[in-house]
Amino acid sequence: MVKHWRPVVAALATVALVGACGSDPEPTEEQAVQPATTSCASSGELTMWERSGGNKQMVDLLVEAWNTKNPDCKVALTYIPHTEMVGKIAQGIASGEVPDLMGMDLIYAPQFEKAQQLVDLTDRIKSWPEIATASKGHMTVATYEDKLYGVPLYADVSALFYNKDLFTKAGLDPEKPPTSLTELKEYADKITALGGDVKGYYLPGNCAGCNIFTVGPLMWASGAKIEATAEGDEPLTGDGVKQVLQFARDMVKAGNVHEGDRAENGETFHLQFGTGKVGMMGTGNFNITLARQQNPNMKFGIGLLPGVTPNSSASFIGGDLVVVPRGSKRVADAVNFMKFLLSDEVQVEVYAKALNLTTRTDMVDNKYFQAEPLVQDVAKALDVGRTPYTLTFFEQINSPQGPWLQMLQKAYYTDESLDTIIADAKKAMKTVASQG
Template sequence: MSLLKRLRVSAVGGLLALVTLPVLADDLQMWERSGGNAGMVDALVAAWNVKNPDRKINLTYIPHTEMVPKIAQAIASGDVPDLMGMDLIYGPQFEAAGQLIDITDKIKDWPELKTASPGHMAVSTYEGKLYGVPLYADVSALFYNKDLFRKAGLDPEKPPTSLAEIREYADKITALGGDVKGYFLPGNCAGCNIFTVGPLMWASGATIEPKDANDEPLTGDGVKEVLQWTRDMIKAGNVHEDARAETGETFHLRFGSGKIGMMGTGNFNITLAKEQNPNMDFGIALLPGVKAGEVSSFAGGDIVTIPNGSKRVDDAIDFMKFLLSDETQVEVYAKMLNMTTRGDMAENKYFQAEPKVQDVARAIAVAKTPYTLKFFELINSPQGPWLQMLQRAYYEDTDIDTIISEAKAQMKAIAAE
């Protein structure tokens, strides 16, 4: 282990003096993206640190918009953390580039993997090799404020089942006035939108990203129908004006403000909304499409991986085993009302006591997880065609067909690179 120097204050002859003492650098360094699951990741690391005082994890959060380029730069320079959490959607991209350590031989026989989240394990696998395990699981759903429903004369037990109904309900909620709005659309966050607007398109029969250079992106009437719907919602005044600047840093705090009637968000908001606004009554439904009965969701979250250059591979593997253990699944994930990352752990005392978790868990059956080697360039880049298309639909008057056509051309060019 490397030796670090640390200054300490020491009493010498009745005087205070600064002395330099060697201290063993036992801490593992872990990077994780910022966002709504910080509280849970903090708890996971804290639980590990209690059990492993001789190899604690020092956790650093990176703004999620900077995470991918920062990781790539660190791997290129060799100055990497010992382990890192990353948006699961980027797994294939880093795996294909040879930037993560192949851990197949170390974990392939773990029984816990048999019930680990299929979407997470799929994107943790490249050409039959394993590179990570689930860190946390998110699914998107429609959260709605029952208190605002009642004030607007809506039935709090009947959430909207189509985009037309969302518009109808949002108009009534916005009409309450003040700082209350019927819906929320994040204006400057590509990831937030694929998580919450993407499912509206999928539920309407559309596809978004191309699988490869020969695949057609942005197909189906649902693309145009949803873009027109979002434009109409914003023009009708159903979205707060400051949503235009939302980069994702405060996205997870929006619903708990109590000022939004409905929004697409994730299961993490169950706990957050209760902490922010304990007296708010809210419900959870599936994200609908154009037609009633059409629903979808984005299966997201993070995987924990080991970058090339890590000097603490065995310790990082032990942390992965810790995450998948029965005790951690129940006493950390479930206790905090976060989704367990193993399906066989979903039946537990904490979930049974909280119906909202059961409500959001229904999204798993209809959720999608895109698998592409160019997710960042196609979808999650702040300068990418996905966000540019949405921003033009939200805030311009340009013909929707033109916007889609130009975004399609950009996606094709990226896929062909």
């Protein structure tokens, strides 16, 4: 489930993407626009690809639910290694050997949309009432030049997890998480003062994706913009960039993070909160189950990731889209599968019942979440969430050698001028964007 923020070494080759571009063939009778339902448009097995390392448990449940309802057009699901997914999709489109539908790491969707590798679904889905409340982050990257190419398959969002036991020991109100960076620092100081191996905060030091997932929202909540969306666009704008870097530097200097955090490359990121030795940590909804499995007796709560101004907040929305690759012969069935995913029944009886986030914000008030307040708390992040939109996300942000992580490491662990650090990162990001 955590792979989407770990550094992804994927071949996003322009040649492979552009080489398959051309004029779309005339739609067949099956491809012609039909009113969407949650059932089969035609008979026969549907093929679907999904990346490994995502939320396999959730995807398996969704496919099982569809197959139970639609035995005449069951989905045959194949998992592709996440490091191979992008290249395999591009090759499949170029050769015409594509699945009928597929799950796609949402962050890479704009690149395929621009290259015309996905079927334009605008006329089929734009009028659905469910689209209005579908995850904003997902729908942002599912859109290119006002055309729609997919809907959410599943969602991961970042939020502030905090250890109520440590709050109580430190004299803090366990029902009131910090609502600003100033409070976050103050609370961390008090928790670290408990001594032993306890620290007030967790800051991953060698994981680009972990930081865009958890530190990026601190900047967004403080009014900053991070990535260059395209050539000529200015990255790292707004006072919030420097303010958050200073906040993080202060946390490190105050001893509020474990020394070992500096080496965190994403491999053990998801296991840190459940140790019980971290007071507060930006992490994802998946950590509810993981922390309970690791530390059943630990009491914890969830708040939103704050900014400089009190009660400001933001979140990174990650996860996957379900899309239709160019060349699919079963577009109508693929669209019906999307309608099925967004239906009230599936949102509640499949997503929520499994304690996974619903992908529609109007479905979070349901019986399963009411019985599990932590899921309802983390679902609030959907309303303040966003997803970066750029054709060069890996090169600017997710690469372990990229400018984003280099900037953060200098800010966290050196005394170099923050203005100089930011200026260098700006220049590098703009160069990457101009080559995209």
